Amino acid sequence: MTTLTHRARRTEISKNSEKKMESEEDSNWEKSPDNEDSGDSKDIRLTLMEEVLLLGLKDKEANINSWITRWLTPVIPALWGAEVLLKSDSPTGDVLLDETLKHIKATEPTETVQTWIELLTGETWNPFKLQYQLRNVRERIAKNLVEKGILTTEKQNFLLFDMTTHPVTNTTEKQRLVKKLQDSVLERWVNDPQRMDKRTLALLVLAHSSDVLENVFSSLTDDKYDVAMNRAKDLVELDPEVEGTKPSATEMIWAVLAAFNKS
Numbered sequence: 028m029t030t031l032t033h034r035a036r037r038t039e040i041s042k043n044s045e046k047k048m049e050s051e052e053d054s055n056w057e058k059s060p061d062n063e064d065s066g067d068s069k070d071i072r073l074t075l076m077e078e079v080l081l082l083g084l085k086d087k088e089a090n091i092n093s094w095i096t097r098w099l100t101p102v103i104p105a106l107w108g109a110e111v112l113l114k115s116d117s118p119t120g121d122v123l124l125d126e127t128l129k130h131i132k133a134t135e136p137t138e139t140v141q142t143w144i145e146l147l148t149g150e151t152w153n154p155f156k157l158q159y160q161l162r163n164v165r166e167r168i169a170k171n172l173v174e175k176g177i178l179t180t181e182k183q184n185f186l187l188f189d190m191t192t193h194p195v196t197n198t199t200e201k202q203r204l205v206k207k208l209q210d211s212v213l214e215r216w217v218n219d220p221q222r223m224d225k226r227t228l229a230l231l232v233l234a235h236s237s238d239v240l241e242n243v244f245s246s247l248t249d250d251k252y253d254v255a256m257n258r259a260k261d262l263v264e265l266d267p268e269v270e271g272t273k274p275s276a277t278e279m280i281w282a283v284l285a286a287f288n289k290s
Contacts, residue, residue: 071175071200074121078204078230080168081177083239084195123167130159140279141286169193177201208234208243212258213251220262221275229280235263236287 073081118125127147131137138146145151149160172178177200178193195201211227220228234240244255263284271281 071177071197073175073177073200073204074124074171075226075230075233076123076168077172077175077177079233079237079239080165081172081195081201081204082208082234082242083237084178084201084242123161123164126161139286140282141289144283144286166191205243205246209247209251209255212255212262216258220265220270221273225277225280229277231259232263232280232284235259236284 119128130146131143146156146159147161149157151157151159169178173180173193177195177197179196181192181194182189183192184190207227208231211223211231217223231240234243240256240259244252244259247255267281267285267288270276271278271285
């Protein structure tokens with residue numbers, strides 16, 4: 028179950044309010060000299076899987092959402108791994124992505140996105156394919172974020188045992204990421220997924236599938252929250268089979284959304 032629901036005190040957004048906001052934002056978008064996502068910050072570059080994991084953490088929160096670690100983070104390498112594999116067999120430099128590429132490259136006949144999700148997450152009943160499951164995904168991604176100065180490592184005592192936790196320390200980077208996604212459905216909303224920055228579109232789809240959009244939009248005012256949630260809902264409820272066949276579409280993004288919709 029995903030977070031595309033409204034806050035309890037509001038059941039639906041005013042159509043007039045949304046139309047007014049859309050008019051203002053379309054104007055701002057057309058006037059902007061930089062009408063594409065600027066990507067990661069110059070100082071710190073995060074992978075998609077690191078960004079989704081970070082979005083799943085509240086500020087100073089140490090525990091990582093188990094749903095994200097079980098389902099989403101292994102899928103992100105598969106999402107981009109299949110894309111990269113079509114262009115180059117060279118290592119990407121990211122351990123999880125390269126591990127996924129190795130599995131995909133060595134598998135004949137090729138598998139569907141839905142099947143790769145099941146294999147990489149270990150959600151398969153085939154004992155002969157358990158070797159495809161990515162192991163210790165949460166800790167491996169958390170370690171990367173620690174090395175980049177986003178998280179830190181602490182030991183917390185829980186009754187009879189100690190647990191390693193990873194609180195957020197670089198809230199600036201977290202806020203930058205949150206604002207980027209908020210802007211994508213508010214000030215920079217283009218009302219057409221084919222015109223959206225592809226990386227931002229992928230991140231929105233994956234954040235929806237991992238149930239972390241509530242974290243992204245929770246700081247907004249009620250009116251903007253409703254607009255953002257409605258637009259995100261409209262986006263992820265598009266028909267992936269239709270969107271994936273459009274000329275400028277990134278087919279893999281829509282294939283992953285379709286796979287999650289079926290799961």
